[in-house]
Amino acid sequence: xxxxxxxxxLALLPxxxxxxxxxxxxxxxxxxxxxxxGSLLVVDRSEHAAVxxxxxxxDMSHASMTYSPDERFAYVFGRDGGLSKVDIxxxxxxxxxxxxxxxxxxxxxxxxxxVAVSNYTxxxxxxxxxxxxxxxxxxxxxxxxxxxxxxxGRRFIWSVxxxxxAYLGDFSGDEPVVTSxxxxxxxxxxxxxxxxxxxxxxxxxxxxxxxxxxxxxxxPKPIRFLNDYGKDQEDMPVYKMPHLQxxxxxxxxxxxxxVGQYRLLWVDRETLKDTGTTEVHGQPVFIxxxxxxxxxxxxxxxxxxxxxxxxxxxxxxVVKTLEPGKAVLHMEFAPRGAEAWxxxxxxxxxxxxxxxxxxxKAEIAAQAPSGIFFTARAHQPGL
Amino acid sequence: xxxxxxxxxLALLPxxxxxxxxxxxxxxxxxxxxxxxGSLLVVDRSEHAAVxxxxxxxDMSHASMTYSPDERFAYVFGRDGGLSKVDIxxxxxxxxxxxxxxxxxxxxxxxxxxVAVSNYTxxxxxxxxxxxxxxxxxxxxxxxxxxxxxxxGRRFIWSVxxxxxAYLGDFSGDEPVVTSxxxxxxxxxxxxxxxxxxxxxxxxxxxxxxxxxxxxxxxPKPIRFLNDYGKDQEDMPVYKMPHLQxxxxxxxxxxxxxVGQYRLLWVDRETLKDTGTTEVHGQPVFIxxxxxxxxxxxxxxxxxxxxxxxxxxxxxxVVKTLEPGKAVLHMEFAPRGAEAWxxxxxxxxxxxxxxxxxxxKAEIAAQAPSGIFFTARAHQPGL
Numbered sequence: 001x002x003x004x005x006x007x008x009x010l011a012l013l014p015x016x017x018x019x020x021x022x023x024x025x026x027x028x029x030x031x032x033x034x035x036x037x038g039s040l041l042v043v044d045r046s047e048h049a050a051v052x053x054x055x056x057x058x059d060m061s062h063a064s065m066t067y068s069p070d071e072r073f074a075y076v077f078g079r080d081g082g083l084s085k086v087d088i089x090x091x092x093x094x095x096x097x098x099x100x101x102x103x104x105x106x107x108x109x110x111x112x113x114x115v116a117v118s119n120y121t122x123x124x125x126x127x128x129x130x131x132x133x134x135x136x137x138x139x140x141x142x143x144x145x146x147x148x149x150x151x152x153g154r155r156f157i158w159s160v161x162x163x164x165x166a167y168l169g170d171f172s173g174d175e176p177v178v179t180s181x182x183x184x185x186x187x188x189x190x191x192x193x194x195x196x197x198x199x200x201x202x203x204x205x206x207x208x209x210x211x212x213x214x215x216x217x218x219x220p221k222p223i224r225f226l227n228d229y230g231k232d233q234e235d236m237p238v239y240k241m242p243h244l245q246x247x248x249x250x251x252x253x254x255x256x257x258x259v260g261q262y263r264l265l266w267v268d269r270e271t272l273k274d275t276g277t278t279e280v281h282g283q284p285v286f287i288x289x290x291x292x293x294x295x296x297x298x299x300x301x302x303x304x305x306x307x308x309x310x311x312x313x314x315x316x317x318v319v320k321t322l323e324p325g326k327a328v329l330h331m332e333f334a335p336r337g338a339e340a341w342x343x344x345x346x347x348x349x350x351x352x353x354x355x356x357x358x359x360x361k362a363e364i365a366a367q368a369p370s371g372i373f374f375t376a377r378a379h380q381p382g383l
Numbered sequence: 384x385x386x387x388x389x390x391x392x393l394a395l396l397p398x399x400x401x402x403x404x405x406x407x408x409x410x411x412x413x414x415x416x417x418x419x420x421g422s423l424l425v426v427d428r429s430e431h432a433a434v435x436x437x438x439x440x441x442d443m444s445h446a447s448m449t450y451s452p453d454e455r456f457a458y459v460f461g462r463d464g465g466l467s468k469v470d471i472x473x474x475x476x477x478x479x480x481x482x483x484x485x486x487x488x489x490x491x492x493x494x495x496x497x498v499a500v501s502n503y504t505x506x507x508x509x510x511x512x513x514x515x516x517x518x519x520x521x522x523x524x525x526x527x528x529x530x531x532x533x534x535x536g537r538r539f540i541w542s543v544x545x546x547x548x549a550y551l552g553d554f555s556g557d558e559p560v561v562t563s564x565x566x567x568x569x570x571x572x573x574x575x576x577x578x579x580x581x582x583x584x585x586x587x588x589x590x591x592x593x594x595x596x597x598x599x600x601x602x603p604k605p606i607r608f609l610n611d612y613g614k615d616q617e618d619m620p621v622y623k624m625p626h627l628q629x630x631x632x633x634x635x636x637x638x639x640x641x642v643g644q645y646r647l648l649w650v651d652r653e654t655l656k657d658t659g660t661t662e663v664h665g666q667p668v669f670i671x672x673x674x675x676x677x678x679x680x681x682x683x684x685x686x687x688x689x690x691x692x693x694x695x696x697x698x699x700x701v702v703k704t705l706e707p708g709k710a711v712l713h714m715e716f717a718p719r720g721a722e723a724w725x726x727x728x729x730x731x732x733x734x735x736x737x738x739x740x741x742x743x744k745a746e747i748a749a750q751a752p753s754g755i756f757f758t759a760r761a762h763q764p765g766l
Contacts, residue, residue, distance in 0.1 A: 024472055025409040027454030027761050046453055046495065069717075070429055071410030071454075089407055110675075110721040112429065152675045152720050153739040172739075196633070197675035197720075216677050216697070250579070252635065252653065270635065292493070292535045292580035292764035294599050314599070334452075335762035337535050337580075338493040356536040356555075378410050379718030379759040381675035 026071035029088055030332070030374040032343065032350065033063045033076075034367040040076070041366050042091055045334060045374060048352055048362035052091040058082040058098075064105050064371055067378035068130065069112040074373070075130070077106040083117055085133055088375070095133040099126050107150040110381065114171055116156045118148035125158055127171060137176045139169060147191025147202060147244070149382045151215065157181075157200055159188040166191075166202065166213060166222065184211040184222045189259075190244040193382035199269075201254065203244050210256060212272060225272035229258060229265055240301035242285050250289045250313040255296055257284035264298065266316055278316045281307045286330060290355055291337035295319070299328045299342075308342060310358075320358055324351045332372035343369035409454035412471055413715070413757040415726065415733065416446045416459075417750040423459070424749050425474055428717060428757060431735055431745040435474040441465040441481075447488050447754055450761035451513065452495040457756070458513070460489040466500055468516055471758070478516040482509050490533040493764065497554055499539045501531035508541055510554060520559045522552060530574025530585060530627070532765045534598065540564075540583055542571040549574075549585065549596060549605065567594040567605045572642075573627040576765035582652075584637065586627050593639060595655060608655040612641060612648055623684035625668050633672045633696040638679055640667035647681065649699055661699045664690045669713060673738055674720035678702070682711045682725075691725060693741075703741055707734045715755035726752035 028045040031054075038060050042052040057063070059080035066075050073094070076084045081100035084093050101121035108115050114136060116127045123144050127137040143162025151157055154172040159165065166181040166188075186206025193200050193215070200213040202222075209227040213220045242257035249255075253275060254267040264278040264287060282304030289296050290310075298309045305327050310320040326346035333340050339361065340353045350364040350372065377383045411428040414437075421443050425435040440446070442463035449458050456477070459467040464483035467476050484504035491498050497519060499510045506527050510520040526545025534540055537555040542548065549564040549571075569589025576583050576598070585594040585605075592610040596603045625640035632638075636658060637650040647661040647670060665687030672679050673693075681692045688710050693703040709729035716723050722744065723736045733747040733755065760766045 024407040025453045025455035026407075027409055027450070027758060028452045067410070069411045069719075070408040072408035110717075110719045150719075198677070294581070334493075336452075336493045336533075336764045375410060376759075376762040379762060381719045 024089065026088060026375050028375075029071070030341075030372060031065065031074055031076075031086070031088065032366055032369050032373070033060050033065075033371040035060050035063075035345070035370045036368040038078075039367065040074075040086065041364075041369065042088060043350075043364060045339075048364065050364050050366070054086055054091050054093065056093060056096075057084050057086075060370075062104060065373050066106060066108045066115070066383065067373070067375055068108065069378055071375040071378045073130075075106060075108060075115045077103055077117055079103065081119065081121070083115070083128065083133060085130075097128075097133050099128070099135075104144075104146065105148055107148050107156055107383075109150055109154045109156070109171065110152050111154055114154065116148060116150075116169075118145035118158055120144045123160065123162070125156065125169065127156075127169075127176070137169075137171065139167075139176065139178055141167070146188055147200075149191070149193040149200070151193065152197055152381065157191075157193065157215075159184060159191050159202055161187055161189065164188060164206075166200070168220070179219075181213055181220055182222050184213070185209060185224065189241050192244040194249050195380070195382065197381045201244065201256075203242070203256070203259065205238075205241070205259065210267075223272065226256070226265060226267065226274060229274070238301075239283055239303070240285055242283070242287075242301075250296060251294060253313060255287050255289075255311075255313065257287060259283075264311065264316075266313075276316045278311055278318065280309055280311070280318065281321065288331055288333065289313075290340065291333055291335060293337055293355065295355075297331050297333075297340060299331060302327070305329075322353070322358065325349065329370040330372050332374055335374065335376040341372050343372055345369060407472065409471060409758050411758075412454070413724075413755060414448065414457055414459075414469070414471065415749055415752050415756070416443050416448075416754040418443050418446075418728070418753045419751040421461075422750065423457075423469065424747075424752065425471060426733075426747060428722075431747065433747050433749070437469055437474050437476065439476060439479075440467050440469075443753075445487060448756050449489060449491045449498070449766065450756070450758055451491065452761055454758040454761045456513075458489060458491060458498045460486055460500055462486065464502065464504070466498070466511065466516060468513075480511075480516050482511070482518075487527075487529065488531055490531050490539055490766075492533055492537045492539070492554065493535050494537055497537065499531060499533075499552075501528035501541055503527040506543065506545070508539065508552065510539075510552075510559070520552075520554065522550075522559065522561055524550075529571055530583075532574070532576040532583070534576065535580055535764065540574075540576065540598075542567060542574050542585055544570055544572065547571060547589075549583070551603070562602075564596055564603055565605050567596070568592060568607065572624055575627040577632050578763070578765065580764045584627065584639075586625070586639070586642070588621075588624070588642065593650075606655065609639070609648060609650065609657060612657070621684075622666055622686070623668055625666070625670075625684075633679060634677060636696060638670050638672075638694075638696065640670060642666075647694065647699075649696075659699045661694055661701065663694070663701065664692055664704065671714055671716065672696075673723065674716055674718060676720055676738065678738075680714050680723060682714060685710070688712075705736070705741065708732065712753040713755050715757055718757065718759040724755050726755055728752060 100119035185204040191202040282300030325344035468478040483502035568587040574585040665683030708727035
């Protein structure tokens with residue numbers, strides 16, 4: 001009993017110490033990546049407040065994370081190849097391994113048992129036990145791995161920049177079964193699975209166009225579309241590669257960033273036909289659908305990254321331009337859409353907007369914040 | 384400090400007492416309604432286990448619930464008009480009010496501040512402070528209120544059985560603003576908001592057909608469709624009214640139960656045109672989309688309620704028939720789709736299926752279980 005009490009006190013001290021009332025549920029918590037300091041800011045959505053900081057995560061300049069199904073643990077993928085398991089309740093790192101020289105993201109299996117990491121140096125995918133971070137499988141690749149995502153049934157999907165191939169890995173049996181899905185195009189730079197896990201969309205950098213793979217087909221086959229976009233325009237230098245995890249799926253459409261251009265591309269989800277473009281403030285980076293609404297929010301590459309635009313998916317028109325501050329790096333919505341949280345790196349703050357009125361509801365101080373990750377992500381396929 | 388320790392121990396005793404390691408995250412918890420005993424079974428999804436029971440909730444024969452954004456509290460709507468606020472961590476009722484003579488459901492506002500209840504006796508909607516359960520607004524209605532759902536911006540929508548009217552209530556200002564959306568048809572029996580909060584679908588009992596309201600229109604107008612379904616068949620007696628909260632939205636379609644018939648109706652989401660029917664085992668009650676898949680699962684009204692069927696939304700064909708046991712009342716999916724939990728009332732158990740292999744993974748004992756509610760619902764609009 002004594003041990004139990006001690007463990008209890010230790011485990012919950014950070015929550016209890018910072019909040020007025022006991023705060024031990026995890027549904028409205030989140031972690032924000034602080035790039036420069038290699039730390040994570042723990043936030044409480046309901047309170048609009050920071051409730052702690054976790055340090056010692058290494059190079060977080062391009063970091064992302066995914067959550068365990070119980071929302072207690074986050075798996076943080078650092079640019080330096082570090083994979084860290086963080087306990088959001090105890091607010092500390094509980095396991096950490098430098099698993100590669102340069103990694104760019106990861107995913108957790110649908111049952112929460114496996115964590116996969118996609119690596120640049122060396123290329124390939126490493127799969128770890130989610131409990132212990134012990135290596136379970138090491139899948140080599142002929143180059144840099146990008147666009148790693150989870151699929152139902154303890155499977156993952158990824159693409160390779162150098163060879164232009166996509167792969168499906170099934171980890172439900174005793175031994176992993178990895179299948180090539182064929183050539184998807186030249187230099188895929190990022191890829192994403194739609195919210196219904198139906199389609200894997202792959203952005204190409206080495207040529208114009210996008211590739212879609214229907215994952216419900218047997219066998220799935222790559223289909224190219226948008227091969228002609230922007231052929232009549234001169235491309236600008238790409239200041240920042242767009243993130244496709246932010247691709248929005250709304251009103252029967254995909255909304256895609258035009259690489260190297262100041263525009264969004266609209267594509268019919270069923271036919272993969274171009275249905276329009278929207279001129280925007282800069283080169284789009286994230287295009288994120290506001291839940292329970294017809295809107296997407298867009299941020300932009302440097303040097304035009306002080307602005308966020310809100311676009312109506314029905315009319316394809318910009319309906320609002322916001323100026324949260326210098327260097328807007330990411331946006332995350334309250335899961336039911338009432339608020340948008342925006343990270344403003346060069347002003348060391350998070351700005352919280354009411355999505356209905358566009359009024360600023362609150363600000364939270366943060367050290368050079370980039371990615372914002374709420375625990376509700378634990379329940380979404382493909383994140 | 385002493386008080387802090389005591390509070391901590393008390394608050395977390397149930398979790399800690401039952402688990403090997405501290406368990407205070409709430410992402411993989413759930414509550415199951417035990418009809419006959421007026422109790423709630425607390426379950427841990429990851430462990431496939433019951434971790435406690437909460438008693439004293441009154442008449443739970445048609446009960447439902449909704450969760451606070453932090454996943455700590457559930458608001459339980461009992462048939463006897465009881466509204467109970469339950470703490471899932473402390474495993475106890477923290478507030479309870481008998482707010483009407485007969486109530487049938489409720490919803491929580493997108494910001495988690497207000498809980499609304501729809502009542503039969505007397506009719507109308509009552510709105511409560513989510514913290515204290517104090518009455519905030521009492522909206523009368525010319526009859527029984529059905530199909531209450533939350534909309535973004537602290538709003539709720541509902542319909543009235545007797546008058547056939549739908550209403551929109553805006554609770555974002557100092558005083559509630561209630562607007563009639565007009566006549567939607569004879570005897571609406573249930574209604575639901577689509578997952579993107581775009582459309583309010585209303586099932587009619589007093590006449591053939593379904594009504595849709597486009598909530599993004601200004602002002603929103605009721606549109607009737609499916610007016611002719613089943614006109615060539617003789618209707619059977621309706622053994623159990625279908626639940627529309629289970630209506631599935633998949634592959635650009637709505638999937639609806641044909642009231643009084645052994646069939647599903649498929650409707651194009653965009654055009655509201657009939658796109659097919661599926662003959663099934665009995666009168667459908669719940670039709671629920673398996674996340675990240677092309678499938679819906681269907682259960683049936685008494686006396687054919689020992690079966691669950693899985694239907695492919697692409698082909699409209701039954702692909703699997705399962706027999707979980709006597710009186711299947713509800714199904715709930717793990718949020719990313721890996722498992723289906725099925726309540727089997729007359730065999731006092733919950734059966735857990737692997738959705739990929741259809742194998743039975745586990746069973747949990749429960750007293751005459753009906754509705755299964757996982758905490759991940761806290762993050763979904765319209766639930």
